[in-house]
Amino acid sequence: MQKDPFVTLGVNETVTQNELYEAYKAARGQWEPKRFEPGETGAEACEKLDEIEEAYRAANEILQSRYYVTTVSDKLEEADRLIKGRRYDEAQSVLDGITEKNAEWHFLQSIIHYSKRRIPEAVDNLKTAVQMEPGNAKYTAALKQMEGKMHINANAGGSGDGYARSGVYNYRDDGSSGRSYSDDENYRRGGRGVTPCDCCTSLICADCCCECMGGDLITCC
Numbered sequence: 001m002q003k004d005p006f007v008t009l010g011v012n013e014t015v016t017q018n019e020l021y022e023a024y025k026a027a028r029g030q031w032e033p034k035r036f037e038p039g040e041t042g043a044e045a046c047e048k049l050d051e052i053e054e055a056y057r058a059a060n061e062i063l064q065s066r067y068y069v070t071t072v073s074d075k076l077e078e079a080d081r082l083i084k085g086r087r088y089d090e091a092q093s094v095l096d097g098i099t100e101k102n103a104e105w106h107f108l109q110s111i112i113h114y115s116k117r118r119i120p121e122a123v124d125n126l127k128t129a130v131q132m133e134p135g136n137a138k139y140t141a142a143l144k145q146m147e148g149k150m151h152i153n154a155n156a157g158g159s160g161d162g163y164a165r166s167g168v169y170n171y172r173d174d175g176s177s178g179r180s181y182s183d184d185e186n187y188r189r190g191g192r193g194v195t196p197c198d199c200c201t202s203l204i205c206a207d208c209c210c211e212c213m214g215g216d217l218i219t220c221c
Helices: 017-034 039-084 088-096 103-115 119-132 137-155 185-189 196-212
Strands: 168-172 178-182
Touching: 017 039, 039 088, 039 103, 088 103, 103 119, 103 137, 119 137
Parallel strands: none
Antiparallel strands: 168 178
């Protein structure tokens, strides 16, 4: 049976990476001077040093895997926080630094695509999130609402991407409340007036958001 690497290095499993490295150096220092001695003493020292090297590699991999999982979760939370603050470019940088692209990663990526008016990419990421976690109501509801409204808009003679123009994307955080992310620079900066078309588009978008939340602003669609 393989010996526990933490036991070999004389530390417990809650050790930090710095503490592990210090224990590794101390263990090596104990046998380093003896490895060039003749006979069994030198042979035993070499064997112990090999054992210490193997234990350090194994223990370090365990610690790194634990840290990685925590880091992925923390990074996803950070990306979500930045999105809620409409800091989409910063959120994208955080997502780009995550190699493990789970369902939540794709969901957050879809929001960023939507804010940039890249609707096909947003839909693709939502589909991926649903495929990875088909039982997640948040992902499923967001995908159905986006596809449904795009279909209605296309049938009405639109291009199918009219919902991107408002820059608003809603989803449920906990099943009871919604969160709105807006990236419409013109409205936020007051750069132009409101036309009748703007009012119509805004009402359709608001209806989409309301239905995501369980309501219905425009009963006819």
